[in-house]
Amino acid sequence: MSVEALYKVILYPFINESLASLKAMTNLVGEAGDAFVDSVDDFRFKGYAVCSEVTGGLDGVIMMHHYPETAIAIGNSVCEHMFEEKYQFTEINEELSNALAEWGNTIVGRSTDLHGRYSLDYKFSSPYFVHDVNDMDKYLVGVTEVITVPITIEGVGRYYFNLLIRNVEYQSVGIKREASTGISNPHTKVLPLESKILLVDDSGMIRKALKRYLSQLGYNNVIEADDGSTAVIMVEEEKPDFMFMDVVMGQLNGDLALAKIRDNGSNVPVVMLSSVTDQALIKSCESMGISGFIFKPIQADNGAQIIKDYLKIA
Template identity: 90%
Template sequence: MSVEALHKVILYPFINESLASLKAMTNLIGEAGEAFVDSVDDFRFKGYAVCSEVTGGLDGVIMMHHYPETAIAIGNSVCEHMFEEKYQYTEINEELSHALAEWGNTIVGRSTDLHSRYSLDYKFSSPYFVHNVNDMEKYLAGVTEVITVPITIEGAGRYYFNLLIRNVEYQTIGIKREASTGISNPHTQTLPLDSKILLVDDSGMIRKALRRYLLQLGYSNIIEAEDGSVAVTMVRDHKPDFLFLDVVMAQMNGDLALAKIRADGSKVPVVMLSSITDQVLIKRCESEGISGFIFKPINADNGAEIIKQYLKIA
């Protein structure tokens, strides 16, 4: 299979989504170069990578691969764009790791969802992160070909998409990029300012951003949970008036938590949050009764305004 075919079928949605998310989450501008075949023997770990395993008709790994200085620049920009504060970290710390993880999760979530809308014989794993050069050897085991596309960011450096291929057994079909939008809250009555709002997301960074946007709007009675199972208990014990609920979390996903909350008899208004725009998932959440669905990312430029549009109860 040609480099061009692999680029268009597998890498193209990831590259396009990364450029769109780069603009939306950092206000940085990136430009993709031409795809080329890398030497497997000469392939080297650059310092930081977001990865997703590919199985099925294609066996391999997709890497969004950064030099440390580029990862740091992107992480600082994600924080700045989300919180409207100047960040000047010089190494990847916990806060930048959370920022980079949010960026990477958004890209992989949206890209793999787009792939899933087509009858393609491959699947992608949840994203994971590689920081250690010693880990690279296991990812190269059995790799016969590496396809690379460089992404240049104005004023910030360069990162790469690498497709590490172990085996390919499928026919080529093209993919078009589709825009993702949120599903609005149909209600018209604004949530009172003294209402208790529960934020549920396993990303402390997202909870911090949501809290900030709510405070900007005048809401201060805010409680938090970092997992769906905790959220189920908090709804029982604290009786919140409104709930923002992430979908993908470590212990219990938001759609399962929503089902349990409804099974307990709670009719609390719920707005879902996710970078995944899978229509089956959305329909499942809608069947449990939700007041809207926000597709990430959100940031300081639009965060408060977006949240305001969803804070409606009747």
Template identity: 70%
Template sequence: MSIDTIYKVTLHPFINESIASLKSMTSLSGSAGEAFIDTVEDFRFKGYAVCSDITGCLDGVIMMHHYPETAVAIGNSVCQNMFDEAYDYTEINDELSNALAEWGNTIVGRATDLLSRNNLKFDFSSPYFIHNFKDMEKYLAGVKEIITVPITVEGVGRYYFNLLVRNVNFQTSHVEREQSSGIANPHSTPLPLESKILLVDDSAMIRKAIKRFLTGLGYENVIEADDGSTAVEAVKNQAPDFLFMDVVMTKMNGNEALKAIRASGSNVPVVMLSSVTDKGLVDECQASGVSGFIFKPIQASNGAKIIKDYLKIV
């Protein structure tokens, strides 16, 4: 398969989504360079990478690959745009790691969702992170070629997309980024300010941002959970009046937690959050009764308005 075909089918959605997410989640702008072949022997780890394994008709790894200083600059900018505050960290810490994870998860989630709609018969793992070369060695095992696309970030530097290819057997298809902010809450009565709201997301950064939006809107009674199973228990024991719940989480996903909450007899209004816009997943959640679906990212510039639009009950 030619580099052109691999780029169009596999890499293009990641490139397209990362540049779009730079615009929507940071104050930075980026542009893609020409794709080229990296030799496996000369491939060098740059210091920080967000990865997703590819299985099926395409066997390999997709990698969003940064120099540490580029990762720091992007992480600071993600935080700044999420919280509308200045961030000037000089090295990756827990807060920047959370920001980079949210940015990477958004990109990988949206790009893999778009690819899944084209029946290419390969799948992607949940994103994971690599911080040193020793971790990289096992991912290079069996790799036959590496396709690389540089992304230049204005005023910052570069990061790279690498497609580590072990085996490939699929047909070309064209994909484009879906522009959507979500599925609206159909209800009309505003949620009372004294209501108890449960935030469920395994990203501490997202919980912090949404809690800030809620507080700004006058909602002070906010509790948190970092996993679907914890959310199920919180609904049982703390009786929240409203939920915002992520879909993809570490232990129990939000769609599974939603089913368990409904099976327990609770009709608490639930608004789902996700970077994945898969219609089947949305339909599944709607069948379990949700009051809307917010597609990430959510930023300081629009977060309060988005959250307010969804804070409605029957």
């Protein structure tokens, strides 16, 4: 199972929206840590959680999970930001519960709307809230994997996103479990080794991996961008000879960045990367002149070969 793939496809929209809503609704600043696999046997309830059941191609639970003190701090901040009054509650009371519910509903609503734009075979329930440690056991029944992403709030503490997985049908949720494949590059001329290559992905882990694969192939003139907006600027300023660009990113998705790059008159060869294999998205990118589409995840044992297959120009 690829932690990175499940993180990007399922968890990422929730994490991204939680950070945006945290800033907008509390003026607090959060930062997401790296995704990792948690032990099911050691998983413990922290005290307060906003949950949404996932059904269909993925059977499990999305959980936004807080220690009580973190939930209280966030609830107080939501109230303060909404009412411009100082709130100093020390327990989760009705007022804080309402504030946390508003924050949680905003995150789940926006995130599930983003998921709904893709033709993926899973759906989410309306959010609900868990306060009692005794309620947690029932959510762990049948769970085989827990993927966790910590969120650190500056000056406050942490909360966590957990994806409790009972079962995944990889193809239906847009994840390729076997060796990564995609839409091939139709060109035949090999990209010269001295070419400047731009990597665009909001995952530092993915950029690091791609850079390593390129180095193994002899390509060392590599520059990086962590979102689509930066990529548009770098194409103008750096004039790369080739690009690899992710689709789902925080500030500007890759397909929209590609449209801007083409509108600006650049014909730089671009290979798109995505864990989401939505056909409408692929066709949209193809209509803007891409040089292939790689379906992630890309693994260490085949990454260099896959990348090599796409490093061709007209």
